[in-house]
Amino acid sequence: MWCSGCGIGVMLGAMLRAFEELDYRNADTVVVTGIGCTGKSDDYLLTNALHTTHGRALAYATGIKAFNPKLHVVVLMGDGDSVTIGGNHFIHAARRNIDLTAIVINNFNFGMTGGQASGTTPGGSFTSTTAWGNPERDFDICALAEVAGANYVARETPYHGWELKELIKEALNKKGFSLVEVFSPCPTHFGKNNEMKEPREMLDWFKERGLPVERYRKLSAEEQENHFAIGKLVDRDAPDFNTRYEEIRVRATAQKAG
Amino acid sequence: MVIGEAAIRAGCRFYAGYPITPQNEIPEYMAEHLRQVEGGVFIQSESEVAAIHMVAGASAAGARSMTSSSSPGISLKQEGISSLAACQLPAVIVNMMRGGPGLGNISPSQGDYFQATRGGGHGDYRVIVLGPATAQEMADLTMDAFTLADQYRTPVMILADGMMGQMMEPVVFKEPQPRVYPEIYIMKGAGAGKSKFIRGLILDPLDMEEHNWTLDRKYQVIARKETRHELYGTDDAELILVAYGTGARIAKGAIKRLRNTGLKVGLFRPITLWPFPTNELRDLAKKVENFLVFELSTGQMLEDVRLALQGFARIGFHGRPGGVVPTPAELANVVTRQYDRKQGIIEHH
Numbered sequence: 001m002w003c004s005g006c007g008i009g010v011m012l013g014a015m016l017r018a019f020e021e022l023d024y025r026n027a028d029t030v031v032v033t034g035i036g037c038t039g040k041s042d043d044y045l046l047t048n049a050l051h052t053t054h055g056r057a058l059a060y061a062t063g064i065k066a067f068n069p070k071l072h073v074v075v076l077m078g079d080g081d082s083v084t085i086g087g088n089h090f091i092h093a094a095r096r097n098i099d100l101t102a103i104v105i106n107n108f109n110f111g112m113t114g115g116q117a118s119g120t121t122p123g124g125s126f127t128s129t130t131a132w133g134n135p136e137r138d139f140d141i142c143a144l145a146e147v148a149g150a151n152y153v154a155r156e157t158p159y160h161g162w163e164l165k166e167l168i169k170e171a172l173n174k175k176g177f178s179l180v181e182v183f184s185p186c187p188t189h190f191g192k193n194n195e196m197k198e199p200r201e202m203l204d205w206f207k208e209r210g211l212p213v214e215r216y217r218k219l220s221a222e223e224q225e226n227h228f229a230i231g232k233l234v235d236r237d238a239p240d241f242n243t244r245y246e247e248i249r250v251r252a253t254a255q256k257a258g
Numbered sequence: 259m260v261i262g263e264a265a266i267r268a269g270c271r272f273y274a275g276y277p278i279t280p281q282n283e284i285p286e287y288m289a290e291h292l293r294q295v296e297g298g299v300f301i302q303s304e305s306e307v308a309a310i311h312m313v314a315g316a317s318a319a320g321a322r323s324m325t326s327s328s329s330p331g332i333s334l335k336q337e338g339i340s341s342l343a344a345c346q347l348p349a350v351i352v353n354m355m356r357g358g359p360g361l362g363n364i365s366p367s368q369g370d371y372f373q374a375t376r377g378g379g380h381g382d383y384r385v386i387v388l389g390p391a392t393a394q395e396m397a398d399l400t401m402d403a404f405t406l407a408d409q410y411r412t413p414v415m416i417l418a419d420g421m422m423g424q425m426m427e428p429v430v431f432k433e434p435q436p437r438v439y440p441e442i443y444i445m446k447g448a449g450a451g452k453s454k455f456i457r458g459l460i461l462d463p464l465d466m467e468e469h470n471w472t473l474d475r476k477y478q479v480i481a482r483k484e485t486r487h488e489l490y491g492t493d494d495a496e497l498i499l500v501a502y503g504t505g506a507r508i509a510k511g512a513i514k515r516l517r518n519t520g521l522k523v524g525l526f527r528p529i530t531l532w533p534f535p536t537n538e539l540r541d542l543a544k545k546v547e548n549f550l551v552f553e554l555s556t557g558q559m560l561e562d563v564r565l566a567l568q569g570f571a572r573i574g575f576h577g578r579p580g581g582v583v584p585t586p587a588e589l590a591n592v593v594t595r596q597y598d599r600k601q602g603i604i605e606h607h
Contacts, residue, residue: 026453030445032315035459042455048445050318051457053341056311059303063315063323064445066299067272071319071447092304245299252293 001040005191005199007158007184008105012041014165015074015103019047021165022172029072032061034081037111041076055086058093061100069099069242072172079106083139084119094148097176098241103168104141104179107186115189126193141181146234151176153234157183157206160230167232176240183210183228260393260429261352261416262287264400265324266295268434270350272316272323274301274309276331279364280420281354284326306331310338310351317347318456320444322404322437326352328420329370330361332378339413340379343473344458348407348439350400351385352416354423357581365581366420366504371558374417375532382470384477386414386484387531389502393427399529401434408439410480417531419554421504421583486529487538491517495524497597498542500563501552502528504583509552511586516593523593531559536566543570548602550574552589554582560607574603 002008019029029047033039035054042049048071052060057075065073082090082104093100109127110116116129120141124133145153152174156164164182171178185191185202196202209227211219216229262284265273273292275285285302292298299316303309309325316323327335332353342349355370357363374387386406390396396418403414445454460466488506491513492498501509506527516523526542526549528535543549549571551560556579567573576592578584596604 028447029453030319030447039459042457045455046453048447048453049455049457050315050445051455051459052311052314053337053458056307056338056341059308059311060315060318062301062308063272063274063312063317063321064319066301066312067297067316067321067323068319068445068447071445088304089308092308249293249298252290253296256294 001043002037003188005185005187005202006037007107007182008038008041010158010161011103011105011164011182011184012044014161015168017165018168018172022169024072028070029074030064032057032064032073032075034077034086036078036080037107038076038078038081038105055081055084056089057081058086058089058100058102062093062096062098065098065100066242066245073100074172075100075102077102077104078111079104079108079118079120079141080110083141083144087119091144091148094145094150094177094179096241097149097151097238099175099177101168101171101178101180104181105184106141106181107184107190109186109190111186111189115186115193127190128193142179142233145177145179149177149238150179150234151236151238151240152178154179154232155181155183155228155230157210157230158185159203159206159210163231170232176238259283259287260396261326261400262291264397264431265350265404266291266298267431268322268401268404269437270322270324270404271295271297272299272313272321273325274303274312275325275327276303276306276309278328278331280356280423281326281328281352283423284352306334307337310335313349314338314342314345314347317342317349318445320446324350324352326354328354328356329358329367332370332373336379339385340377340381340383341458342413343377343383343385344381345456346411347456348411349413350403350407350416351413353418355417355419357579363581364420366554366583367579367581368419368503368505368554368558369579370417371531371553371555374415375534375562383473384480384532386410386412386480387417388414389417389529389531390422391503391506391527393425393429396422397429397431401432405435406484408437410476411443412476417503419504481533484530485533485535485538487535488527488529490525490527492524492526492542492546494522495546496522496599497548497550497593498524498526498546499550499552499593500526500539500559502531502559505552505554508584508586508589512589512593515586515590521594528559534562534566536562539563539566540570543567546571548572548574548597550576550593550596550603551607553577555579564607572603573607574605575607
């Protein structure tokens with residue numbers, strides 16, 4: 001389904017291995033996808049799958065989880081779905097701390113439609129809609145999730161497959177909103193336009209610039225500019241939406257009875 | 259409030275919405291009362307767009323679900339309504355219409371008739387549209403809307419307006435029907451049945467065409483079986499007004515005045531706006547030659563009346579768009595100006 005060198009397959013493999021290791025049953029699991037390269041993942045799945053409209057996957061997933069908390073709900077999105085067209089749903093899902101796991105493939109552009117700039121296209125880089133360089137800045141998806149209230153935030157790349165699977169497992173086990181951002185090569189578009197045409201070149205870019213978060217945090221601000229943190233960035237245990245909702249509901253019902 | 263209570267009694271267990279005047283009574287009622295029901299979920303969403311998609315998600319998970327809004331908010335929801343139709347997910351959407359286009363104002367209007375009855379969003383699809391004219395009917399049709407949504411696995415819209423949303427009338431709630439909805443359509447979890455794949459993206463044109471025809475066959479069944487209308491004083495009428503919702507209430511007042519002056523006027527009131535009761539209206543043209551359409555718009559339902567009556571009768575029109583609610587006396591005056599006993603409707607539309 002995907003171009004050679006794409007990281008979505010690696011993410012999908014890691015997610016499915018995580019499902020297997022956690023004994024997730026197909027009928028108890030719902031994978032909600034958006035639109036674009038990442039959205040095509042559900043063609044490979046035997047779990048429940050809901051292929052939704054562009055940017056709205058988290059809203060669908062919120063409806064599912066709020067009504068039926070027994071389901072494991074996992075949301076697969078690209079950088080367009082999650083923080084460009086769907087940015088509002090993203091911050092509010094994190095604020096609600098609803099018990100979903102969002103896995104975001106960030107390939108720094110809109111791959112499916114031909115490599116246009118997205119909300120995560122780095123400033124100055126080239127895409128089919130920024131032929132002279134991107135005048136805008138990019139979002140840090142993990143930082144956005146952290147300040148919006150997510151219980152768990154991690155970042156990984158397809159270069160580190162085993163670690164990716166472990167982080168997805170942790171995210172799935174975490175109650176509340178959890179996010180795993182997965183940097184992905186896009187040699188067909190982003191790589192081609194930014195002097196990383198060979199699949200290997202973007203992977204090397206991740207390998208050289210991605211540093212375990214402990215090492216990353218020791219760098220000076222200047223050094224940090226050329227690197228990014230990978231691994232678990234946020235881990236906290238604020239009560240999730242369904243737990244708080246049920247407390248309120250019990251109180252409301254008691255008032256009614258009284 | 260009537261709609262909220264009727265929805266909860268009908269088994270609605272998921273509501274998502276975003277504040278907009280003139281319909282805030284519905285989300286406020288749901289927030290208070292749905293949270294007192296076992297399994298009842300109310301979410302104030304981050305946007306209208308979020309609300310309709312949360313409703314879609316809850317519907318896929320098996321909830322009887324509802325959202326409500328007013329005109330500009332309904333425009334925002336169209337993406338999700340199109341998606342509900344494509345994925346064949348049941349849901350109820352309430353539109354308390356206000357003046358438009360754009361943000362317009364917050365006064366009662368019927369300017370969203372085209373949007374509601376022609377699908378509203380993109381693609382080949384229809385939405386069942388119910389147009390209540392009394393608080394009692396708001397209660398009854400809300401309950402029926404959930405039944406129809408499940409029966410045809412399709413979104414159903416209650417199309418009322420700001421006046422209906424604010425008025426007070428006594429209501430008797432009918433006994434709710436038990437839900438009939440096959441479990442095979444529900445993502446239930448806990449090992450219940452097979453996993454499901456629900457999608458609105460079908461890239462192969464031939465597959466997509468087949469899906470379109472499948473939906474169309476369903477819409478044809480609905481069009482054949484689900485039309486509803488009310489006749490009022492049509493037996494002896496020489497002129498028939500065609501109006502729905504608040505417009506029909508005003509028309510009834512006008513008819514009483516006109517009958518006091520000896521002019522025999524009746525009312526044809528569509529209750530289902532889609533499917534429009536075309537055949538039932540055309541039947542009336544066998545014995546009545548003159549019809550006058552009255553709407554709180556520049557003439558939207560008028561087009562459906564023309565489709566039903568063009569070539570069979572003379573059609574007049576009176577409309578007040580933009581949130582103006584005329585009195586029955588105004589409408590009665592318009593009728594006497596536009597209708598002449600010898601010539602019939604003078605200005606034929």
